[in-house]
Amino acid sequence: MDQRLSSDSISHFSEKSKRCIERLSEFLASTEAQQESHALLLSDAWGADVPPGGKMEEGDADMIATAFREAHEEVALPPACPLIVTPVIALVTDNEVIGQLEAAKGEVDHIFSHPLEAMVDPELAQELEELVPRGEQWPHEPCHHDFKDYTVASLGNTSYRWHFFRSSATAVTGLTADILILTAQIAYNTEPKYERYAPNQLRTFEEMEGAFKKYLTSTIHVPSSPLLISQPLQTIGIHESAYKVNRGSEAQLSPATMPVKIRRATESDEAALSRICLLTADAGVSAEPLHDFGELPGLVYAVPYVKLPTTWGFVLEDDVTSQVVGYILGSTDTRAYERYAAEHWWPPLAEKYPPETMVKPGDQNYSKLLRNMHIAPDANVAYSPAHLHIDILEAYQQQGWGRKLIAAAVEFLRGEGINGVWLGLDPRNEGARKFYTRLGFGLVEGAPDNNQMGLKFADFKV
Structure with a gap:
């Protein structure tokens, strides 16, 4: 144990809590508020719950320095405040400091805490205010805890249980929930009052490493060099996007995301x-x-x-399954695209999908749209002749791929002599609006509404 753990500032913590600190490889802030431990969490622009932290950058002496820097950037946590131990965890025992934390614009949407003991006994969170249901942020709003079991092909088709906990802000889910469940189990020396694992879920690091290595060797060549996976003191949990392969002279595995690549979109991608x-x-x-x-x-x-003239596109492809999991698509000449589609694309579709065959309102709306397709506002086309659409499957979101897809589009369009691009935004999708704003998008001047956003490439924040 790090000798700094014996500091008087944490002398009142239990031995179990100290052991908990040693076991976690996450950067968490734990506060003593009214004799109850809370985990400090952030909600990002997409509504996801995360602990403070981020990736190591040039200039960081080590991962501890990374943890300090990220927490300072995201919530203004004073670098001299936390007590750092191994692996990397911060204890904040000064409630005055907690009250001064501030969410950094562009980095964090808001800061909230959650009772640690409620991770093993969800009913203890019953005093938390009810959330307003909003898309996938909280699909289980009526209850304090729920879960969904997934089959994970890369772990031998075993199951993984994805937990959801209602909080005062956004749902605490996934691996963040797994980390806090384990923390609470250790800190309170108790088992959860629910079934933590799926019936056939792998529970030990050795089981998961063996299953994943077997999966990789059956799908891609992995040399005999050792796997670069650091074994945790106690397995917290794993899901299908928990590792990636770094391509080079040798394939190496490290905790991160599944191996994904960006390539040009082709007509064969139509179904995906x-x-x-x-x-x-x-x-x-x-x-x-x-x-x-x-x-x-x-x-x-x-x-x-992927079919009409003036169009371009890139797809995100899972390098293990070869499945397309995201895309960015567009046209270099919006008006030319509209003219061609109006003559060759929309009429056959309008004939194929007549309104009288439609029952659901969603289908009815599209049937009407095929007969009266909207065209881009003049202000948008004056801003740039190019437009785009981007979508990524949920399991591959919040891993930096959206930014990388847009970077690929920017590089391509620059090569075409274009200096900007625009998109239309669903007004309900505030998470997407914040994401685009972080990348340098702004409102298109003169557009008929606030849902037209444009990016001048000189303003692109890589």
């Missing part, structure tokens, strides 16, 4: 583009319940961009 469009068509979440004809959103917003 259509599926992704449907799964993200309702302000970023699945529109499957809204349609009997699930191909309609893709026929309007995705498929034509």
